[in-house]
Amino acid sequence: MGELAGVLERTVTRRELFRRRIAPILFGVAIALMACKSCQADSRTHATYVLNFGAAEPNVKTVDAELWMNDAPIAQFHRTALGAHIGPSTFEGSFPSNEGELRLDVELRTGIHKQLSRRVHSDENATVTVNLESDLQP
Secondary structure (H helix, E strand, C coil): CHHHHHHHHHHHHHHHHHHHHHHHHHHHHHHHHHHHHHHHHHCCEEEEEEEECHHHHHHEEEEEEEEEECCEEEEEEEEECCCCCCCCEEEEEEECCCEEEEEEEEEECCCCEEEEEEEEECCCCEEEEEECHHHHCC
């Protein structure tokens, strides 16, 4: 009977050890991880992207752009020329990363669609100009 009491006493002691020592440490680690994740969620990059068509600008009918970051689409942009020129094609936002890929579908007035992709990098409050003139020349 004394042996059974010793086993029960050790079991209670292990439970007490977990409850009094290990559980508060695990709780603290969990709180620290949540705080770290919360802080990282607030660190976003504010940037402006400018699509520069150069001399090819009068030939551009529509442009669709998707900004991908961390293997997910983050932003979309669409512009259609209402007259002879498409005009400024600029979009801005707050993005989860400063590295991304800009995927473009440009329709020229000749009916040709050009699909382009550009790696982009932006710093905080940066204006990133994406030059497309050479890819849009006939």
